[in-house]
Amino acid sequence: MSNTAMNSTANERARLLRVALTIAARGWPVFPLRPGGKRPALHRVDRCPSTGACAAGHLGWEQRATTDPDRIRRAWSIGPGWNIGLATGPAGLVVVDLDVPDPTDPNDVPPPRWAQLGATCGTEVLALLAAQAGQPFPDTHTVETPSGGWHLVFLAPTGPDAPALRNTAGERGNGLGWKVDTRAHGGYVVAAGSATPAGTYRVVDARDPVPLPDWLVQRLRPTPPPPPPVAPMPVGGSRHDRYLAAATRGERQRVLDAPPGQRNHSLYLASVALGQLVAGGALGEQDARAELRAAAAPHLAAGAYSALQAEKTISSGLRAGARRPRRLGDAA
Numbered sequence: 001m002s003n004t005a006m007n008s009t010a011n012e013r014a015r016l017l018r019v020a021l022t023i024a025a026r027g028w029p030v031f032p033l034r035p036g037g038k039r040p041a042l043h044r045v046d047r048c049p050s051t052g053a054c055a056a057g058h059l060g061w062e063q064r065a066t067t068d069p070d071r072i073r074r075a076w077s078i079g080p081g082w083n084i085g086l087a088t089g090p091a092g093l094v095v096v097d098l099d100v101p102d103p104t105d106p107n108d109v110p111p112p113r114w115a116q117l118g119a120t121c122g123t124e125v126l127a128l129l130a131a132q133a134g135q136p137f138p139d140t141h142t143v144e145t146p147s148g149g150w151h152l153v154f155l156a157p158t159g160p161d162a163p164a165l166r167n168t169a170g171e172r173g174n175g176l177g178w179k180v181d182t183r184a185h186g187g188y189v190v191a192a193g194s195a196t197p198a199g200t201y202r203v204v205d206a207r208d209p210v211p212l213p214d215w216l217v218q219r220l221r222p223t224p225p226p227p228p229p230v231a232p233m234p235v236g237g238s239r240h241d242r243y244l245a246a247a248t249r250g251e252r253q254r255v256l257d258a259p260p261g262q263r264n265h266s267l268y269l270a271s272v273a274l275g276q277l278v279a280g281g282a283l284g285e286q287d288a289r290a291e292l293r294a295a296a297a298p299h300l301a302a303g304a305y306s307a308l309q310a311e312k313t314i315s316s317g318l319r320a321g322a323r324r325p326r327r328l329g330d331a332a
């Protein structure tokens with residue numbers, strides 16, 4: 001390598017280090033991408049050497065993304081000049097990635113439903129979606145990509161009932177539409193300042209990101225997994241069984257009827273009640289869990305809480321109930 005080439009590599013490395021530090025200073029975790037590329041520069045799980053950062057088990061790019069200036073300096077001061085990946089989930093961001101058709105690919109044309117409406121790129125698809133929803137589209141932090149696309153950077157929804165949004169791609173699943181991807185948990189974007197042979201990603205609107213509009217939050221809500229099959233409660237003829245069936249049905253109804261804002265609390269109370277019956281020997285723990293999951297399923301589907309939150313609530317309710325065992329026939 002000539003001196004000039006070495007100097008330009010050193011300059012580019014120093015430039016990318018400055019960019020990575022600036023992005024991290026906003027609280028947005030970064031990790032290295034291949035030089036001039038868009039793929040992570042870190043090894044894949046099937047090539048893990050189980051040393052260094054992976055000594056206690058493989059860490060993927062989302063776990064290794066960091067805002068720590070020392071770690072960033074160490075990573076970017078070696079190598080040929082890493083591009084910068086921004087881990088959207090840990091950054092608390094949702095990036096709407098608006099793409100344009102590949103001009104060299106004659107088959108990269110809008111599907112009929114978008115062509116009919118005159119959309120020729122992701123930006124126009126998103127504008128149509130906003131118009132259909134009757135919603136204005138807010139200006140926010142924006143990065144232009146070398147292909148002529150845009151990254152609209154938004155704040156992810158927060159709060160106890162906020163859904164954890166994940167990536168979407170085009171029209172697949174709960175995706176928004178043709179040439180519109182979203183990056184959230186489990187995703188990353190090539191950050192502004194990164195360079196590819198096609199050009200540089202650059203900030204074209206430097207304002208702070210605004211919250212993701214609510215109509216988009218609703219559209220991007222992950223579809224919850226179907227609830228596990230419920231084992232039918234044994235319906236016997238004895239008074240014990242009738243009592244148990246009624247108690248269980250009552251708790252299930254309590255969860256189903258809970259108004260918004262009380263759904264998690266109702267699930268907890270029902271879990272405590274069934275936990276008491278489990279502790280008293282009237283009901284198996286797995287049956288209690290199945291009942292509670294089935295009762296919570298409609299609220300999960302409505303996005304009142306995540307499956308993980310529901311499981312946590314059920315477990316903590318059952319634990320609390322177990323401290324006060326109740327036998328059937330005892331006063332509640």
Ligand SMILES: [Zn+2]
Binds near residue numbers: 043045048058
């Ligand atoms: Zn590893």
